Amino acid sequence: MMVSEARRSSSIESDFRPTAYLIDPQAMPLSSLALYRLVRDGFALAKVRAMVASSPLYSATSVLDRILGYSGRRGQRQEKQGHRVLLNARQSATAFQYAQALERATVVFGNQRLAEHWLGRPCKFLAGDVPLDIIENWWGFQSVEDYLQKIELGIYH
Template structure:
């Protein structure tokens, strides 16, 4: 179980012992795209999505669980209290995986989570001034952010 860390603003995040995508996959193998597609079709558990989000101050501050589910904070809190696990639908699960993948990729590119989160929240010239975090929930936006992270990783960027 990850340790809890307090922040200045009173938001509590968990120090991740697993990567964001591992948290969503909850111990299942996820080394091929076809497996990921199958898992998103089955739907991720809301609790796993909340755990993944709780490892990031940036993700907590931007209420990503609401952006992923399309539901209000109160509804998400009510669903989280259900005795049976609540599963996201295919679209919600795909968006959750996109957020996990981008965070993980950015951490690998920038070398630390604070640097990755700092990059994700600032307007980017290559993205025509858009903030990477705000593009991820759109399939095309996600691909553009991933492509740019790959370019940075390989030293081919503007």
């Protein structure tokens, strides 16, 4: 199926916004400075957990652990003790990159299922790396974003 056909086939799913789990949709679009401040202050672990849970791929591949840099169970224990757990700036930036990548891929491929399929497979343009595996690093995330833009523009390698 061509990308444009996939996009037309599911306009409802293309409205899927993983970033809305982290940031109030009413506040979007945000300036870079406003986004910086939100990331600096840290996203609530509960919001990040909800974003990850919205994706079967992210849930199955322990993206929460990748974002936190440790098992998500540690934060769960803190939440159970009544603490509001906030991620640090690095963790929040990583969480936002995962949300943005899934959101962008969903728009480009037309639905979340196709987006997750692409994110979870080796990509020749990314030197055979799996997009999901390189998103947590800013340069890897930028490479994924660049390639998604090329796909959207019809430039395939």
